[in-house]
C-alpha cells in the first residue's frame with residue numbers, strides 16, 4: 767500500500783495506484799469469500815426499481831434497500847449474518863482512514879459495502895448519510911474495470927467534476943468532504959484484467975452507529 771500519488775478533488779482524498787497487483791488480487795479473493803457467505807443481490811428501491819449495481823456487505827451491519835426503503839441491517843436479506851470484514855480490508859482502513867479525520871480518533875469500521883458494477887451499471891449522485899457519526903470517514907477501494915466517478919457539492923446541484931477511478935485506487939470521503947454528493951456515471955467494461963468476467967468492484971468502509 768502506498769500513498770505516493772495523493773490528490774485532492776473537492777476535498778475528497780484520492781490515492782491513485784495505492785494497491786499493487788498482488789494486493790488487488792488478494793482483495794478479490796476476500797470479496798469472493800464474502801459473496802460466498804452473503805450472496806450478492808440487486809437491491810430494489812422504495813419505488814420498486816432494481817438498482818443496476820449488485821451488492822453485499824461484510825461487518826456488523828450491511829446496507830440494504832427494498833420496498834421499505836434503504837437502511838443498515840444486522841443481517842443479509844436471507845437471514846444469515848454478514849461475514850466479518852477481512853483483515854486485509856481493515857488494514858486499508860487503518861492506514862488511510864485517518865487521512866479523512868480532523869482530530870477525532872478513528873473508530874473501527876462496522877460495514878464494508880461491496881458493490882459490483884456489471885456492464886451498463888451506474889450509481890446516481892448521492893450522499894452517504896445513513897451513518898450516525900459524520901466525523902468518521904468513508905474509505906473506498908476500486909478493483910477491476912475503470913469507473914467514471916463524479917463529485918459534486920454538499921448541497922444538491924451545482925457544478926461537478928469527474929475522475930476515472932482505476933483498479934487499486936483508494937478514495938477517502940472525510941472532514942469537510944464527508945457529505946459531498948458523488949456517483950459513478952459509467953464503467954469502461956473490460957478495461958481491466960483483474961476480474962475474469964470483467965466489471966468493477968467497489969468496497970466502501972463505514973462506521974455506521
Ligand SMILES: O=C(O)CCC(=O)C(=O)O
Pocket residue numbers: 879881889894906913915931948949950968970
Ligand atoms: O463505486 C463507487 O466508487 C462509489 C460507491 C458509493 O458511492 C457507495 O456505495 O455509496
Ligand SMILES: [Fe+2]
Pocket residue numbers: 892893894948
Ligand atoms: Fe456513496
